[in-house]
Amino acid sequence: DVKVTQSSRYLVKRTGEKVFLECVQDMDHENMFWYRQDPGLGLRLIYFSYDVKMKEKGDIPEGYSVSREKKERFSLILESASTNQTSMYLCASRQQGVTEAFFGQGTRLTVV
């Protein structure tokens, strides 16, 4: 079974802090994604990576950056956390091509 693991289930950070959300997958998938989930808005794509060191902006990249130094790991970085970034963050991975994506358990981030 594919395993996508996010480093934290819950995080509380202060406004202005630099925040790292980590995601690791164990199936050698080329594609990895970061989504944000908010009530009534569904899942919105923040960033996507199709290979090591390769990334592409999603629909809402402002205020975020990403890093993919190794194939199995995809990090989401909030350069200076703000209260409007309080949300559920979901990481996913997917084999190259048209296949389903596999999701991690999510990180619920609260910025105070």
Add this chain to the structure above:
Amino acid sequence: AQKVTQAQTEISVVEKEDVTLDCVYETRDTTYYLFWYKQPPSGELVFLIRRNSFDEQNEISGRYSWNFQKSTSSFNFTITASQVVDSAVYFCALSEARNFNKFYFGSGTKLNVKP
């Protein structure tokens, strides 16, 4: 415009009732894929089904069935004889040929199954 619309925000049923979750999509591509995911209270999205645009055959898996109709751009999901464990948020998603790397998710339907 929304590419995937799940008009039902929340549905409540009593155990053993049948329930249908609606999904309407919008695309100009002739090749595309549709997906359903389940998100239980634990938070992780669980993949349920993938359908490509060339296969309109309905699918049944146990108590779950899916009705794909290109004429109405719909991909509805029915749970027969619902159970409390079916309580979750269900997401419909679309992936288009122009960019298969991108998923468009609906806003989700929260299903409450009461004992």
